[in-house]
Amino acid sequence: MRPDENTGIIGKLWLAIWRLRDSLRVQLLAWVVLTLIGATCFNLYDSYRTANATAELVTDRTLLASARVIAEAVRVETGGTVAVDIPPAALEMFDTGYGDRVYYQVITAWGSLVSGFPDLPSPTVDLVGQDFDFRSTGVRALTLNHPVVGLPNDGEISVTVAITHNSQFALRRRLWLDDLTKQLVLVLLAGLVTILGLQRGLAPVLRLRDAVRARGRDRLDPLAASMVQTELRPLVAALNDHMERVQNQMAAQRRFVANAAHQLRTPVALISTQASVAAREHDAARRDEALEALRGSTRQMSRLASQLLTLSRAEPGSRRPRKDVIDLADTAREVLEGQAEEALRRGIDLGLDANGPVVVKGDGTMLREMLVNLVDNAIRYTRENGSVTVSVGKADDVAVLTVEDSGPGIPHAEREQVFERFYRVLGTEGEGSGIGLAIVREVVDGSGGSVTLGDAPGQGLLVTVKLPLA
Ligand SMILES: Nc1ncnc2c1ncn2[C@@H]1O[C@H](COP(=O)(O)OP(=O)(O)OP(=O)(O)O)[C@@H](O)[C@H]1O
Ligand SMILES: [Mg+2]
Structure with missing residues (x-):
């Protein structure tokens, strides 16, 4: 919904944001930044997984090292008892300052506990760390099966070492935060570079705008295309x-x-x-x-x-476009009645040939002016006792109006020029200033029709006007 301009400060702010949508700079920037943010989100998810795997691997390595040190300390005493003194180094290697708790368990292959926590869960697969819940906290545990010289049966003991998650999670966080910072700096840099690029890219357009604005009212010489990009x-x-x-x-x-x-x-x-x-x-x-x-x-x-x-008035844009429904036959009759006196005075036989209405759409006043000018020309340039015939009909879905006279006609070479303003055929007698046919052309063009000059049968001019039917 388009924001309303008169709704206080929030409305104005909203309007300003709304208008930014129209800005090319904002649109391009949004595309670049959105793409970058999408790529960054995927990257951060991926780097989280990598950081997690790395932290697990580091923890597992330490667990294994600790289990190995403990296993090395297992001995079989005289009498067959299995005993172990846990070397302090086996537990100290977990002392990374994150307050982790370490649990261990040493059991023989036949299931008797040598040392440690009897209820410590042990992973199903050897040498692979696994997460468990132990004494209501999460721990990561690893089991090592180790041969001991002097043991009966299959001669192996199993050492499980477990540690709470503090240092593992701290390592994961640090690895991931490093990556996050790098990514954010990259996005910021890319955004800045994009803004700078846009600034540079749009500069020619702004120069073009200034060049157009700075021109005076009458400076219309062409602008140099080389001032902007291809x-x-x-x-x-x-x-x-x-x-x-x-x-x-x-x-x-x-x-x-x-x-x-x-x-x-x-x-x-x-x-x-x-x-x-x-x-x-x-x-x-x-x-x-x-x-x-x-x-x-x-x-x-x-x-x-x-x-x-x-x-x-006939020029395009000077009158409101009108779509009057006009019967050309009726209009022709009225125009001829208006000119009948002049025709009579000059002994000209004025005739109308129309069978039924021929309806067109357009500016009634202007179409009438067009007819007045054509009939006026025909009467004016025909010698006394000549004849002028107007015919109105339809052909191929267009209205056809012809004005035919027995005057001198217009030479072929001048049939285009007579439509120009103020043009009169050299030697034309009688009053006139060469505007009539220019009016005819404007009106016909404005109505989407065409006008052509031809020879009337015998002698004289034949004007044919074609207009689209209503
Ligand atoms: N029916 C015609 N027969 C012979 N010549 C014509 C005819 N109609 C127009 N002309 C020639 O074309 C010229 C241009 O005609 P147009 O109607 O434009 O101007 P005009 O009649 O001279 O002046 P206006 O109509 O403005 O009073 C005329 O001067 C005349 O030489
Ligand atoms: Mg005229």
């Missing part, structure tokens, strides 16, 4: 690609503003001249003429302004 170079390449795109975009934007200003300047200059002419003119007829021209220039400017506005 694994990170694709990231720098992607960053450079992105900056190049932004640079191109900014250049296009600048060109656009310059072009727009240039386009606006012409009608504004005209308006100013025409206004002065009208103001100076005393003859009513001539003044009306100047005012009419003034109105024409104003109309041209207002159209340019509204085209610019539509274009900026």
